Amino acid sequence: MEVKIGVQHAPREIVLESGQTADEIERSVAEALTGKSQLLSLVDENGRRVVVPADRLAYVDIGEPSTRKVGFGAL
Numbered sequence: 001m002e003v004k005i006g007v008q009h010a011p012r013e014i015v016l017e018s019g020q021t022a023d024e025i026e027r028s029v030a031e032a033l034t035g036k037s038q039l040l041s042l043v044d045e046n047g048r049r050v051v052v053p054a055d056r057l058a059y060v061d062i063g064e065p066s067t068r069k070v071g072f073g074a075l
Contacts, residue, residue: 001025001065003042005050006058014052016044022062029060 003025005014018025025042032040032054040052040060 002063004059004061004063005040005042005052006060007052008056008058010056014050016042016048016050018042019045022065025060025062029057032057 001018001020001022003016003018005016007014020028020042028037028040028042031037035054038054040054040057042050044050
């Protein structure tokens with residue numbers, strides 16, 4: 001699942017491929033925005049953890065689940 005995170009006062013967005021479902025990501029974002037957690041923490045497919053302060057979130061774009069393409073169709 002591709003996730004794009006916009007951070008206030010940052011020129012670039014954070015893009016990661018997450019193994020989490022859209023519902024899990026949305027739940028984490030909701031907890032960060034409602035104040036239950038002061039940090040948004042997500043883990044990508046390689047095990048890298050991305051942590052963003054909740055008060056600096058501009059937007060979170062949750063994409064469609066990515067399918068792995070193989071062969072000549074992947075070009």
